Amino acid sequence: MTAPSLDPANPFAAPSSLPFGLPPFAAIRDEHYAPAFEAGRAQQLAEVEAIASDPRPPDLENTLVALERSGQLLERVAATFYNLVSSVATPELRRIEAEQAPLMAAHRDAIRLHRPLFARIDAVHRGRESAGLGPESRRLVERYHLDFVLAGAQLDPAGQDQLRELNREISVLTTTFQQNLQQATEAAAVLVTEEAQLAGMSGEARNAAAAAARARGVDGGYLLPLVLPTSQPALAVLSDRDTRRRLFEASVSRASAGEHDNGPVAVQIARLRACRARLLGFATHADAMVADQTAGSSAAVDGLLSRLVAPALANARMEAAALAQAAARDGVELAPWDWAYYSERVRAERYAVDTAALRPYFELDRVLADGVFHAAEQVYGIRFRRRPDLSGYHPDVRVWEVLDGDGTSLGLYLGDYFARDGKRGGAWMNSYVEQSALLGTRPVVANNLNVPAPAAGEKALLTLDEVDTLFHEFGHALHGLFSDVTYPRFSGTSVPRDFVEFPSQVNEMWAMWPEVLQHYAFHTVTGEPLDPAVVEAIRAARQWGEGHATTEYLGATLLDQAWHRIGPDEEIRSATDFEVAALERAGIAFDLVPPRYRTTYFQHIFAGAYSAGYYSYIWSEVLDADTVEWFRENGGMRRENGDVFRRRLLSRGGAVDSLAAFRDVRGRDGDPGPLLRRRGLDRTVA
Incomplete structure (x- = not known):
């Protein structure tokens, strides 16, 4: 099979000549993607055919390592395209995405369902005990075999044909869900005319809202764009109750009606996933997805979640009682859109903490350089060098070279922090190039946030939650940057989904660590450091609101599980009715605390990699909270601790068993006790 050649003028035709293989963003045009995708798929299929028809007996090198080397053109175009369609989407990029989705699904199936190829992988797998393989190579054989089995490689030809069609349909629908959500979210931004x-928003925030309105062609108004979760940050400060109501209702009703209605799309995705799971021999999609995770079974997931629901809901109800009293003083009967506003009032009364007043102490660039980067420098000995000579894909994007303690280069870090039209909601880390000793590549990683862009001449100020988010996402970036593996299959964050959040959650600890906080938290106007008494009050107030936070999270998690435990023939007429019934059954229904994500904007599970896996955040947090205690027990911010965590866990990616890596650091299995104490779930709040 001869792969079609790609025009040498196409930027994807050869590896990028820029440092670390950074994509040549300025040279890439929309018309380059389709031919590069086509040539990349054809090239990899030709490589696969060569592997499958190799007359030599199958072994590690001629089968698994050859597969690891395949598809490099496709990887270049796919990594760039899918990252950009999340960050700078245009109607044309969305059209290309919709066009490519079924083609990419068919391509994956063409490899995973290739019977002669699987026969070779199976043969290597059977002989792995006597092949004298090193630990990482043996794991490569085992992981590839499991990947192919879970993808349907052992189905008969009729079953494989059915699976291909299911995968095609699901790929089309998940793309539709994502595009509906992005467009519905942009359309649902709340326009305020007066x-x-x-009232209650800072001058900087009002200026940013005015600038957002002007960007949409509206003069004299103010636009409040939506972030991905149900709770919108502005709800905590807006004193005009009607504006709060409008913002909340815009958030919870996104993509639930009209041309971008995701309700029917979600129903169809869940049904098709159920059909696929049954075809593969699993009772439900949830069972199929957990089979390859550290949890191991749906029963294990249920065991953790069931332990949390009652205390979380009890704490949320006690918080609601306190908020209702505060609201009653204003003659207000507490509603969901009032929760964040009165929660801040109660927090200020009880703990003397006004989180909105803290924003001037958290200027984005200072938090980044003197907080996030500083913590990494202290704990891991790395340094960051700005690279203004390297361009990102948008004027907002900045590029840093990351240097190890000995001065050698680890890779590149891209920062893209501001919200804009064409950028999906939420915050995330992605990779443009992954580290691999086999391919001789070093990592190029990016962090995306959705902080409101400041008006011209003003500085971007963060909420306390956004500070935590910045540290969190940088934890993912470190996981990618510290990767030190041979095979691309194991690079960086290529670990089980219910483990991938663990390193990033650990990195959040440094946001409030005294030596770090006193290095970055200075008032942007006066230059005064954040008062130590305020810092203590923040720490004391940390458990206030955990009832709400845990309940809204569990609502989303249990909703995810409900959608992915349906049977193939279960009839669901309304996504809304299904959601209401699912929350009632799970014992987590509480009108004042809606799920963190409702069905129609639950991007993680209907257009992302977290289907039946949203439990991963709290599953990983068990390990995170336990690891934070390990750092404290061993002296905190010490290079020795960072070196152990980096060498034994962060650098290993998926090349070792994830829980074994955790045990190698902690010396034992994870203990849920620290998590329960952190969230106040070992007792009921007063």
Whole structure:
């Protein structure tokens, strides 16, 4: 089979000549993607055919390592395209995405369902005990074999044909869900015509809202764009109750009606996933997805979640009682859109903490350089060198070279922190190039946030939650940057989904670590450091609101599980009715605390990699909270601790068993006790 050649003028035709293989963003045009995708798929299929028809007996090198080397053109175009369609989407990029989705699904199936190829992988797998393989090579054989089995390689030809069609349909629908959500979220931004309706917002935030309105062609108004979760940050400060209501209702009703209605799309995705799971021999999609995770079974997931529901809901109800009293003083009967506003008031009364007043102490660039980077420098000995000579894919994007303690280069870090039209909601880390000793590549990683862009001449100020998010996402970036593996299959964050959040959650600890906080938290106007008494009050107040936070998280998690435990023939007429019934059955229904994500904007599970896996955050947090205690027990911010965590866990990616890596650091299995104490779930709040 001869692969079609790609025009040498196409930027994807050869590896990028830029440092670390950074994509040549300035040279890439929309018309380059389709031919590069086509040539990349054809090239990899030709490589696969060569592997499958190799007359030599199958072994590690001529089968598994050859597979690891395949598809490099496709990887270049796919890594760039899918990252950009999340960050700078245009109607044309969305059209290309929709066009490519079924083609990419068919391509994956063409490899995973290739019977002669699997026969060779199976033969290597059977002989792995006597082949004298090193630990990482043996794991490569085992992981590839499991990947192919879970993808349907052992199905008969009729079953494989059915699976191909299911995968094609699901790929089309998940792309539709994502595009509906992105467009519905942009359309649902709340336009306010009178500045008085923004009472409570800072001057900088109002200026940013005015700038957002002007960017949409509206003069004299103020636009409040939506972030991905149900809770919108502005709800905590807006004193105009009607504006709060409008913002909340816009958030929870996104993509639930009209041309971008995701309800029917979600129903169809869940049904098709159920059909696929049954075809593969699993009772439900949830069972199929957990089979390859550290949890191991749906029963294990249920065991953790069931332990959390009652205390979380009890704490949320006690918080609600306190908020209702505060609201009653204003003659207000507490509603969901009032929760964040009165929660901040109660927090200020009880703990003397006004989180909105803290924003001037958290200027983005200072938090990044003197907080996030500083912590990494202290714990891991790395340094960051700005590379203004390297361009990102948008003027907002900045590029840093990351240097190890001995001065050698680890890779590149891209920062893209501001919200804009064409950028999906939420915050995330992605990779443009992954580390691999086999391919001689070093990592190029990016962090994306959705902080409101400041008005011209002003500085971007963060909420306390956004500070935590910045540290969190940088934890993912470190996982990618510290990767030190041979095979691309194991690079960086290529670990089980219910483990991948663990390193990033650990990195959040440094946000409030005294030596770090006192290095970055200075008032952007006066230059005064954050008062130590305020810092202590913040720490004391940390468990306030955990009832709400845990309940909204569990609501989303249990909703995810409900959608992915349906049977193939279960009839669901309304996504809304299904959601209401699922939350009632799970014992987590509480009108004042809706799920963190409702069905129609639950991007993680209907257009991302977390289907039946949203439990991963709290599953990983068990390990995270336990690891934070390990750091404290061993002296905290010490290079020795960082070196152990990096060498034994962060650098290993998927090349070792994830829980074994954790045990190698902690010396034992994870203990849920620290998590329960952190979230106040070992007792009921007063």
